[in-house]
Amino acid sequence: MxxxxxxxxxxxxxxxxxxxxxxxxxxxxxxxxxxxxxxxxxxxxxxxxxxxxxxxxxxxxxxxxxxxxxxxxxxxxxxxxxxxxxxxxxxxxxxxxxxxxxxxxxxxxxxxxxxxxxxxxxxxxxxxxxxxxxxxxxxxxxxxxxxxxxxxxWPDQPGPPMGALSVHPDALAGEPSAAKRARLGRELAEAARDAAVLTLPDSLAWLLNVRGSDVTRMPAPHAFGLLRADGTATLFVAAAKLTDPVRRHLGNAVEIAAPEALGPALDALAGRTILLDRATCPVWIAHRLEAAGARIDWGQDPCILPKARKNAAELAGARAAHLRDGAALVRFLRWVDETAPTGAMTEIAAVEKLESLRAETGELRDISFDTICGAGPNGAIVHYRVTRDTDRTLVPGELLLVDSGAQYPDGTTDVTRTMATGPAPEGAARAFTLVLKGMIAIAMARWPAGLAGRDIDALARQALWKGGLDYDHGTGHGVGAYLGVHEGPASISRRGLVPLEPGMILSDEPGCYREGEWGIRLEILVAVTPPAVPEGGEREMLGFETLTLAPLDRRLIVPALLDPPERAWLDAYHARVAEALTPLLPDPADRDWLAAACAPLAD
Missing domain, CATH: 3.40.350.10 (Creatinase/prolidase N-terminal domain)
Incomplete structure (x- = not known):
């Protein structure tokens, strides 16, 4: 586990x-x-x-x-x-x-x-x-x-992590590290910057096409980096984290230095212009550079936007990861359907079952975050994490909210489904349907280039607002390519100021929560598609491709609350889920369950 x-x-x-x-x-x-x-x-x-x-x-x-x-x-x-x-x-x-x-x-x-x-x-x-x-x-x-x-x-504070690095293949990265470094180096030179200090683990992992194991859930190394305008770099990392394959992969253009060498390396930049990220670079680094006489040019980590704009190989990897993950989710949802009504299922048992099914794919490297599995009132705790002290047996007739994800070598997943285990609690079906309407609204959205997440966040809330409901979290966050499940800089939220661009992967996850009773959240991952003119239109618009493949609980949907385009989207989505996942399910019982779960919505 x-x-x-x-x-x-x-x-x-x-x-x-x-x-x-x-x-x-x-x-x-x-x-x-x-x-x-x-x-x-x-x-x-x-x-x-x-x-x-x-x-x-x-x-x-x-x-x-x-x-x-x-x-x-x-x-x-x-x-x-x-x-x-x-x-x-x-x-x-x-x-x-x-x-x-x-x-x-x-x-x-x-x-x-x-x-x-x-x-x-x-x-x-x-x-x-x-x-x-x-x-x-x-x-x-x-x-x-x-x-x-x-x-x-803190008398017994643990020591620093010493996880090994590994090579992330160019076939999955979609671009060699040398090409990334050269491209970003040219951008530094064009902006009259001599170098950039990199502090974010996922920026270093993306730039160097490596992955790390210093922390759980995030396959990126604890290290610091210095990228120069000529495309060369220095990686400040403990030598014990580097294997011979990683050293060969990094090559001569990436110098290896001990973490304690960072300070002297900053001192040596006197008179140079250095890019620092105002939001993410520790001020210790700025203080050291200022003391050394370097010129600081405050801007954004140069890896942030390129990392968020997934290339063709990364998008292909994401699709493959979601296919694999979707098949595991179908097997899990069927298990929940059959086990929960018996009164013998606990939250921990559900988490263990889902992780074991993902592990059976043979490709699971880690979960992308601790699974949120909330039965009944625990579902109303947005970031609930079950422990042996809080583990709850699901009572038939309650809702079960499961928000989970996986780290595969070709992609990161994050999906939420809310399920009924009998007659829905009072108000739950209506709330579920309003949340579904919000999720569909984002999935179907079209917008002109230049708009940010804050410009479309309200689409996910309109149905809930009309019903006198809302949720106190953002609608969506960026997701990495076998990196962080929460990745900047874009988001779908009231604070999402970064324009959405083709290749960005984001979550679409509206919710509704009734404290002490139930929580409802539905989540899919979507990728921003290139601009195109909609049929009958005159201007190019961006849109979303839905990546996540898993059935939604039709028993909690109030059909009368869905308009025709929403019903059409839902039926088409379920048809796609069934078509894509059925070949990946060798058990006839799983295929039969999926066919029933993905049947067109009845009145």
């Missing part, structure tokens, strides 16, 4: 650990310290060593920050984690909804004149630090970089 079901956070230890941190604060002469859920690589997936927020507060969500002052401590989370934080975090920590009160606004009133707020410069980017500096200035306080005070208070 890739997934563990042990409780990760420790709610009861929070107050004692908070006191230990405050002792370190006093010794350092500061009045506050910030503890983000992140690491020096600014990625979403962090190693055990970097789980500082969880160690301190007990909160295990994938996003959040804790501000610890001498007399107050507050955990800042978004709407996805409201229920989770309430259950995991001791009352010694205030819980603050970041949508209503951003960290900077809270600090303006919580800090007192003359106080010093400390932060670890390895864990914050320039954008964050500038906002913090403004908040401290308004409060009459000072923002001060320091060594990490949680590390000083």
């Amino acid at each position: 890739f997934q563990s079901f042990e409780t990760q956070g420790n709610r009861a230890a929070g107050p004692a650990r908070l006191a230990a941190l405050r002792e370190r604060m006093a010794a350092q002469g500061v009045h506050g310290f910030l503890v983000p859920r992140g690491d020096a690589h600014m990625g979403e997936t962090v190693a055990a060593r970097d789980q500082r927020l969880s160690w301190l507060t007990g909160f295990t969500g994938s996003a959040g920050t804790c501000a610890v002052l001498v007399d107050r401590a507050a955990l800042f989370i978004d709407g996805r984690y409201t229920i989770q934080a309430r259950e995991q975090v001791d009352p010694a920590f205030e819980r603050v909804a970041i949508e209503k009160t951003p960290l900077s606004a809270w600090l303006k009133t919580a800090l007192r004149p003359g106080q010093r707020l400390a932060y670890d410069p390895w864990l914050h980017g320039r954008e964050q630090v500038e906002a913090l500096e403004r908040a401290c200035a308004e409060a009459g306080a000072e923002l001060a970089p320091t060594a990490n005070l949680v590390d000083a208070a």
Whole structure:
């Protein structure tokens, strides 16, 4: 099993650990310290060593920050984690909804004149630090970089990860690393930049056509990189992570250096113009370059957009991965259909079954995130992770929400299905159908080039809004090519400002949640298609290709709530699912179940 079901956070230890941190604060002469859920690589997936927020507060969500002052401590989370934080975090920590009160606004009133707020410069980017500096200035306080005070208070902190790198074949990458480096190097030169510092693990993995194993769920290495305008590069990585095949693959144009050589390498860039990503580069690097006399040109990581625009080989890999994954999902959905009504199925059993079926493909490298498997009221916890303490037996007549994904060598998957195990709970079928309408609206969308995710996010919410419902998370996130299941820079959300471009893969996952009763979410992955003029039209429009192949629970659909185009889309989708997956199912019982699940919708 890739997934563990042990409780990760420790709610009861929070107050004692908070006191230990405050002792370190006093010794350092500061009045506050910030503890983000992140690491020096600014990625979403962090190693055990970097789980500082969880160690301190007990909160295990994938996003959040804790501000610890001498007399107050507050955990800042978004709407996805409201229920989770309430259950995991001791009352010694205030819980603050970041949508209503951003960290900077809270600090303006919580800090007192003359106080010093400390932060670890390895864990914050320039954008964050500038906002913090403004908040401290308004409060009459000072923002001060320091060594990490949680590390000083954490007696049994794990060591740094030392996972081995592997070669990602050019046939799957679609372009050799040398070609990528040369192309991006020319772009640096054209912008009068001498080099770029790369800090994101997936950027390095994509640029060098390698994959890593330092953290779970994300096949990218913990390392830093320096890409020069001539296309050469330096990879700062522990030698123990490199195998002979990886060294041969990187070749002479990629220099290998130890991680501790990064500082001196930055010092050697005096007088050069260096590109840094304002959002993701730790300010420690900026401070070192400034001290050395380098010129910093703030911009975007040069790998971000090219990595998001999947090429033909990567899109072909994604389609193959979704075919494989879809067959495993059909077998799982049939198992749920037959097992859940007996009252003998638990959430952990469902997670184990789904992972085992994916493993039977022979291509599973990891799951792409810990499976969200919520029965009944647990489905209303948006990022619920089942543990042995919370494992729940599904009661017939409840809903089961399963949000899961896989990492295959040719692609990353992420799919959510919500299923009935008997008569639907009150209001669930209506909500399910409204969520389905939103998912279909995104899948069918056409739009002119230049529009961003925020411009189409409302399409997924229109039916829910008309019904007096909504959801407190984005509609979609970017997905990598055997990389991060959450990949920037594009998204379908109110904060999605990056224009959608051909080749980008995004999720389409509206939802509806009734706390204490049920959760509903439906998710497919879609790829942005090249511009084309729709039949009868005059202007080119972008659109989406649906990648995910798995039946939707027709028993939860209220046909009268669907309009004719929506019904046509649904029937065509199910016909495609049946046609594509039936040849991959050797068991006649699976094929029969799929045929019934994909039958045209009846009135």
